[in-house]
Amino acid sequence: MEWVRDDRMVIEAFDDYWGERGNVDRVVFLPITEDGTRLLSFEAGEIDLFHGQVTPGEVPRLEATDGITVTRSTGLGHAYLGFNFRNETLANDAVRRAMAHLIPSEGIVARVLNGIGTLGVGPISPESIYFADDIPRYPYDHERARALLAEAGLGDGVAVRLHTNENPVRIQIAEILQFEAAQVGIDIDVTVEAFGAFIDRILGPDKDFDLFILGSSVHPYASATFQDLHLVTKTR
Secondary structure (H helix, E strand, O other): OEEEOOOEEEEEOOOOOOOOOOOOOEEEEOOOOOHHHHHHHHHOOOOOOOOOOOOHHHHHHHHOOOOOOOOOOOOOEEEEEEEOOOOOOOOOHHHHHHHHOOOOHHHHHHHHOOOOOOOOOOOOOOOOOOOOOOOOOOOOOHHHHHHHHHHOOOOOOEEEEEEEEOOHHHHHHHHHHHHHHHOOOEEEEEEEEOHHHHHHHHHOOOOOOOEEEEEEEOOOOHHHHHHHHHHHHHHO
16 A cells, blocks of 8 residues: 555455455555546556546547447536625625626536536436425526615615636636626626635635535435535534
8 A cells, every 4th residue: 555645546356355356456546636528548548548528629529539438328416606695795695696696507517517407406417316406596587686786775886706627617607606696787707716725715714705606416315415505504
C-alpha cells in the first residue's frame, strides 16, 4: 500500500482475507481534477474508469468514436440555485420566486447541456416513483418576476453576489442567470472559485455568500433523501 498526497493512493488485495479473493490484485487511485484531462486519460487508456462528469459538449464526439459505447439514462443528479436566508432580501419569498421565474430552464437543457438532461422541479428526479407531479412550476417569465420584485419593494433593483466553482456547466448557468437578472434590475456579481474554497464558503460558519450554484445527487429511495436533507439542515 502507498499514499502520496495529491499524487496517488495504491491499495492491494489482502492475502489473508477470510472470504473469496476478488478479481483485482491492485488498484491505483489518481487525483485528476480537470474534466478534460480526466477524459483524455480515459480515452488514451491511461486509466480504466473514473468518477466524475463528462461535459455535455463531449458526448456527441464520444458517441462517434470507435471503441467507445455511450449509454444515456436519466440520473439522480441535479443542479440548483441556493439562497442564503441570512440575506434579508433573499429571505423574502417573493424575491426567491422572482429569481425562479428568471431561469430559462428549457434553454439551459437545450444549449448548455446540449439536450442531455431533463427539466427538474426539485431534488427528486421526475423518473423516480417518488416524484410528485403536483409540485408548483415557475415558468420563465420576466413580467411575473418584475411584479414579484415590486411586491417585495425592490422595484428600483437590488445587488447580490453569486458564487460557484470551476465546473463549466455551472459557470455557464451563472452567466445566463446574471444576464437574465439584469433585465429586471437585479445586479448579480459572479465569483468562480476552486471547489475546495467554494465548499468552505458554502458550508463554513460565516456563510459569506448570497447565492450559489451547486449540484447534488439524491438516493433512489425517498426516505434516505428526506433523512439526508434534514440532517444537512440540522448540522449547518
